[in-house]
Amino acid sequence: MPDALSRSYARFVSSLEYGQLPDQVVDKLKASILHAMVVSIIGAQTHHGEAAIALIKEEDSKPDGATILVDGTKATRGGAAFANSKLMHATNQTDSYRMLIHPGPCII
Secondary structure, three states, X not given: OOOOHHHHHHHHHHHOOHHHXXXXXXXXXXXXXXXXXXXXXXXXXXXXXXXXXXXXXHHOEEEEEEEOOOOOXXXXXXXXXXXXHHHHHOOOOOOOOOOOOOOHHHHO
């Protein structure tokens, strides 16, 4: 039985090395990361961003865990991923792609 699409994709992504990426991909990735960091700063000041951070501080904090952007709180990987994604999406200022999708924050 062939691997699931998600497993094949994960295997491909985890085997990538920076030097294998075309310059255009590296440039787009850098722009997406910068954009995500900027909108995270803005998102941390919104009701949704503040609520996400407060929830993770209360429910999922971990002193040696992953970092919640802007706030610096340490949490489980899942908790930090949740809070960070909320910060990136709080103002709906996501990047765009010519196919009318906004993959940046999800990929990051």
